[in-house]
Amino acid sequence: MQEITMAATEIARQAGEGARAVPLSGHVGFDSMPDQLVNKSVNHGFCFNILCVGETGLGKSTLMDTLFNTKFEGEPTQHNQPGVQLKSNTYELQESNVRLKLTVVNTVGFGDQINKEDSYKSIVEFIDAQFEAYLQEELKIKRTLHSYHDTRIHACLYFIAPTGHSLKSLDLVTMKKLDSKVNIVPIVAKSDAISKSELAKFKIKITSELVSNGVQIYQFPTDDETVAEINSTMNGHLPFAVVGSTEEVKIGNKMVRARQYPWGTVQVENENHCDFVKLREMLIRVNMEDLREQTHTRHYELYRRCKLEEMGFKDTDPDSKPFSLQETYEAKRNEFMGELQKKEEEMRQMFVQRVKEKEAELKEAEKELHEKFDRLKKLHQDEKKKLEDKKKSLDDELNSFKQKKTAAELLQAQTQQAGSSSTLKKDKERKNSGFL
Numbered sequence: 001m002q003e004i005t006m007a008a009t010e011i012a013r014q015a016g017e018g019a020r021a022v023p024l025s026g027h028v029g030f031d032s033m034p035d036q037l038v039n040k041s042v043n044h045g046f047c048f049n050i051l052c053v054g055e056t057g058l059g060k061s062t063l064m065d066t067l068f069n070t071k072f073e074g075e076p077t078q079h080n081q082p083g084v085q086l087k088s089n090t091y092e093l094q095e096s097n098v099r100l101k102l103t104v105v106n107t108v109g110f111g112d113q114i115n116k117e118d119s120y121k122s123i124v125e126f127i128d129a130q131f132e133a134y135l136q137e138e139l140k141i142k143r144t145l146h147s148y149h150d151t152r153i154h155a156c157l158y159f160i161a162p163t164g165h166s167l168k169s170l171d172l173v174t175m176k177k178l179d180s181k182v183n184i185v186p187i188v189a190k191s192d193a194i195s196k197s198e199l200a201k202f203k204i205k206i207t208s209e210l211v212s213n214g215v216q217i218y219q220f221p222t223d224d225e226t227v228a229e230i231n232s233t234m235n236g237h238l239p240f241a242v243v244g245s246t247e248e249v250k251i252g253n254k255m256v257r258a259r260q261y262p263w264g265t266v267q268v269e270n271e272n273h274c275d276f277v278k279l280r281e282m283l284i285r286v287n288m289e290d291l292r293e294q295t296h297t298r299h300y301e302l303y304r305r306c307k308l309e310e311m312g313f314k315d316t317d318p319d320s321k322p323f324s325l326q327e328t329y330e331a332k333r334n335e336f337m338g339e340l341q342k343k344e345e346e347m348r349q350m351f352v353q354r355v356k357e358k359e360a361e362l363k364e365a366e367k368e369l370h371e372k373f374d375r376l377k378k379l380h381q382d383e384k385k386k387l388e389d390k391k392k393s394l395d396d397e398l399n400s401f402k403q404k405k406t407a408a409e410l411l412q413a414q415t416q417q418a419g420s421s422s423t424l425k426k427d428k429e430r431k432n433s434g435f436l
Helices: 002-017 030-044 060-067 121-138 169-178 196-212 225-235 276-286 288-310 325-435
Strands: 046-053 085-095 098-108 155-160 184-188 248-251 254-261 264-267
Touching (some): 046 060, 046 121, 046 288, 060 098, 060 155, 121 169, 169 196, 184 276, 225 276, 248 264, 276 288
Parallel strands (some): 155 184
Antiparallel strands (some): 254 264
16 A cells, blocks of 8 residues: 555656657647636625634724725623633625625723733634644545635734823733734734834834744745835734724815824824824735735644644655655554554453452451341340340349249238137137136
């Protein structure tokens, strides 16, 4: 079996290396493949999943409404939970003839606790749970990936409070834990709360701290010539300073989304006021597919590789030779069966040992019961003998008493009889003397 697998691998490799380029003498038609792919994708629709991480009150929900130019209806969230709760909502959106299944995941209660040490754990567990669900679907014998709702997180918008000083330790720790699992796009929320000069210094400070702490944020790709220039420019604007608002204000002759203050108006889509347009361009209009691709080819593949290695699967044997999945499965199965048999034997021996110990305990208990029974039996016999002796003694006393009583009654009767005879004799004598 191993020789067949290795031969098939070698044939495939040679076929790839030995492919020759040949000219066509006429139109064939496979140049329509991109159009076919586009039509198929449009008919199937797309999915995109966004994770919003940030402290309460930084405008996460408002920015999502602004970003997709809609009002996402959702139940009001409670912020009295003991830990961080992840709330996921899925929406069906359509623009022109393109359908998008959008999932927005919000971190409710993030940063609300006094002890924020474990705030990131529930987020990491949620991301891993989506990877695990996809992996389980992939490993099924009968897979339905074409209709499977992919819930893996494609982009993480990390909302940074506009303090103007530096990143909080909570932000650094959380982003460090997430950078190998998701595409992080840091944004300065409510950037209209600080001045332009303070904002520029703050952005430089954030970038410096991210680099010094080894946090890998998502970089817009520059390998595609069509978007290389704009992506390279936008990488220099990270983190984006954004303002969100769904309120429309009339400025001049048109209605724009803006936030009104006593000192003036901040226009959401005015690039001189904030980076909202840059964020929307980079996240949705230019790099949405790259975010999806990076999630699958980088983050999910890393999770999948680590998970399969934990399960004992590998690509090469100790001699660095190709190792097929079937061989790995067979080796793992044999190893598992060996361990199972070993455990069964250990359990059997343990069972036999425990049975012997229990039998010994029961025999000892039986012996103690017999000894106790003998002691009680002997004690009972002794008590019975004492009672019989006592009964005999009482019977003897009773018989003696009866004899004495009979003798006394006999004596009394004799005495009474003698007394009566004496009285009769005296009376007779008195009568005789009277006659004389």
